[in-house]
Amino acid sequence: MADHLRLGIAGIGVGAAEILPAMEASPDIDLVAGADVNREVLERFQSRYPGTRVYDSVEGLSADPDVDAVWIATPNRFHAQHAMAAARGGKHVVVEKPMAISLAEAEEMLEVVERSGVKLLAGHTQSYSTPIRAMRRIIQSGRLGRLCAIHIWAYSDWMLRPRTADELDPSQGGGVPYRQGPHQIDTVRLLGGGVLRSVRAMTGQWMPERPIAGYYCAYLEFEDGTPATIMHNGYGYFLGAELVPWGTSRQRYTLEERGRIRKQMREGVRNEAQDKQDMRIGGRVENQIFRESRPAEWVPADLGMVIVSCERGDIRHSAHGLYVYDDEGLHEIDLMGERGMGMAQRRAELDELYEGVVLGKPIYHDGRWGMATLEVCLAMVESARERREIQLSHQVAVRSDYDAAWELQI
Ligand SMILES: NC(=O)c1ccc[n+]([C@@H]2O[C@H](COP(=O)([O-])OP(=O)(O)OC[C@H]3O[C@@H](n4cnc5c(N)ncnc54)[C@H](O)[C@@H]3O)[C@@H](O)[C@H]2O)c1
Numbered sequence: 001m002a003d004h005l006r007l008g009i010a011g012i013g014v015g016a017a018e019i020l021p022a023m024e025a026s027p028d029i030d031l032v033a034g035a036d037v038n039r040e041v042l043e044r045f046q047s048r049y050p051g052t053r054v055y056d057s058v059e060g061l062s063a064d065p066d067v068d069a070v071w072i073a074t075p076n077r078f079h080a081q082h083a084m085a086a087a088r089g090g091k092h093v094v095v096e097k098p099m100a101i102s103l104a105e106a107e108e109m110l111e112v113v114e115r116s117g118v119k120l121l122a123g124h125t126q127s128y129s130t131p132i133r134a135m136r137r138i139i140q141s142g143r144l145g146r147l148c149a150i151h152i153w154a155y156s157d158w159m160l161r162p163r164t165a166d167e168l169d170p171s172q173g174g175g176v177p178y179r180q181g182p183h184q185i186d187t188v189r190l191l192g193g194g195v196l197r198s199v200r201a202m203t204g205q206w207m208p209e210r211p212i213a214g215y216y217c218a219y220l221e222f223e224d225g226t227p228a229t230i231m232h233n234g235y236g237y238f239l240g241a242e243l244v245p246w247g248t249s250r251q252r253y254t255l256e257e258r259g260r261i262r263k264q265m266r267e268g269v270r271n272e273a274q275d276k277q278d279m280r281i282g283g284r285v286e287n288q289i290f291r292e293s294r295p296a297e298w299v300p301a302d303l304g305m306v307i308v309s310c311e312r313g314d315i316r317h318s319a320h321g322l323y324v325y326d327d328e329g330l331h332e333i334d335l336m337g338e339r340g341m342g343m344a345q346r347r348a349e350l351d352e353l354y355e356g357v358v359l360g361k362p363i364y365h366d367g368r369w370g371m372a373t374l375e376v377c378l379a380m381v382e383s384a385r386e387r388r389e390i391q392l393s394h395q396v397a398v399r400s401d402y403d404a405a406w407e408l409q410i
Contacts, residue, residue: 005354008033008067008091010058010082011074012041014161014279015096017287019071019124022346028354035061044282058082062089069357072096073124075166076173080105087116092357094121094349097182098377099370101173103394106371113367121353121363122370126303127186128352129345130335131322133403135308135315136191138410144326145311150191150228152184154304157253158234159207159214160261162275168212170381175212176234177203181377183303184230186365188220189373191308194397195223196372200389201380206235209265218380223395232304240300244319247299324410333410368396 005028009016012034023031034045035055042054055061058078061070062085069092072082080100083093093113099122100106113120126132139147158176167174189196204215217231236258241247253261264270278284297319308315313326321335337344349365356363372395379390 003358004028004030005358006030006032006066006068007071008035008061008064008069009071009073010035010061010086011072011078011096012036012038012045012281013073014276014287015124016071016073017279017281019073019346019349020281022343022350023071025343026347026350026354028358029350033061033064033067038277038280040277041280044280048282059085059089062086062091067091069094069353075164076101076178077166079173080109083109083120084112087113087118087120090116090118092119092121092353094123094353095370096124097122097186097370097373098173098178099367099374101171101178103371103375103378106367106374110367110371119356119363120367120370121349121356122365122367122373123349123353125186125365125373126183126345127190128348129303130337130348131298131317132187132190132306133348133406134322134333134335134408134410135306136398137403137406137408138315138322138324139191139308139310141410143410144313144315144324147192147226147308147310149226149309150188150306151309152187152228152230152304152306153240154180154184154232154300154302155238155240156180156232156234156302156304157236157239157251157258158232158302159210160236160253160258162270162272162279163210164273164276168210170212175203175205176214176232177201177216177380178377180232180234180302181216181230181380182373184232185220185373185376187303187306188228188230189376189395190398192222192226192228194369194372195395196228196376196392197221197223197395198389198391199376199379199383201383202387203381203384207265213381213384216380216384218383220376232302240304243300243305244297246297246319250296250299250301362399362401364399364402368394372396 033053070086072095083095086093201218203213205213214234220228322333324331355361375394383390
């Protein structure tokens with residue numbers, strides 16, 4: 001393989017819009033093809049990226065001899081099918097979170113990937129963000145003593161964003177536990193070493209117009225007894241972004257717009273298909289945040305507010321990086337860098353793919369890692385349904401050389 005990675009993207013939707021700017025900016029990655037069942041989206045993709053090839057099926061894309069890897073960003077229920085189609089076509093695979101919608105699917109994916117001799121990266125979670133990786137570095141350094149607890153709270157408007165039929169069906173991986181759970185679970189696992197022991201959770205479905213859970217809270221326990229709690233409320237009344245003064249101007253919808261959207265949904269007059277199409281590539285409100293090269297301050301958005309407590313200090317996000325509280329006081333670590341934090345997160349994932357495939361380095365968020373995160377997601381839903389603690393059995397540790405090459409002064 002040459003030193004450039006030729007990438008095809010499958011499912012050019014709202015999620016894809018978040019990663020495309022980072023693909024464009026990666027010098028070693030060539031975006032060469034795209035697949036979608038939505039003709040308008042394919043046209044917009046080709047007009048933005050002249051010279052790329054387009055396909056109306058992932059199978060078609062997977063047969064393209066000039067594609068090395070496929071990024072799967074189709075709806076959750078297709079992740080397994082599409083990842084396996086790409087692997088069978090000899091393509092390396094990145095699959096969006098959640099990796100699949102059942103452990104049986106995830107297991108089959110691992111088998112097919114192994115048999116096909118390709119690599120799989122279970123990706124696109126916020127655990128790739130620079131502040132989270134820096135938190136892990138500080139924990140690992142031992143300067144604050146033993147890790148004692150991790151807590152994450154998110155208040156977002158996830159339930160008010162336009163949704164397709166797939167996204168409104170829990171049996172197809174619809175709802176906040178499947179869609180936002182992986183971000184928080186991956187983050188907790190990355191910070192705490194990877195191996196959780198058990199989960200007790202509750203989910204909440206509070207909005208009659210949305211037949212999916214928009215809320216969860218979970219108590220997660222690591223093997224050594226270290227506790228973590230995660231919570232996401234996607235109903236969009238209070239938003240976590242309001243906790244920082246600059247957050248109010250960085251929201252998708254204003255308070256008034258959120259009220260208007262709820263009213264439209266209650267009255268059944270919202271044109272959700274059009275609203276969703278508008279957010280995809282080339283659309284009226286395509287998510288431009290990810291295109292901004294200007295570094296922007298952190299806001300507690302979909303991942304939420306992360307607080308790590310160690311024996312001799314706490315760590316949390318600051319506007320430009322992290323605050324570390326220890327016995328000497330409060331220190332800020334600036335992590336803005338030249339890429340800005342949003343772009344850095346997505347570039348980190350592309351770097352892991354590139355280095356894994358082209359340079360033969362390990363894939364850290366591999367299929368087993370993704371399956372362990374999926375296990376926790378599924379256990380949250382099961383725990384809520386059965387109102388009991390669920391024991392886990394597919395957990396894997398973070399590789400000890402993760403981020404070893406990252407030069408960060410802490
Ligand atoms: N990591 C993140 O931060 C993030 C953000 C948003 C979405 N996502 C993930 O992206 C995935 C899609 O979500 P979305 O919000 O982009 O939804 P979306 O509906 O906007 O995007 C899905 C795209 O896949 C296409 N598609 C549907 N069925 C297909 C098929 N059989 N073959 C080819 N294309 C098909 C649709 O036409 C659409 O363009 C989900 O798995 C979601 O978890 C991740």
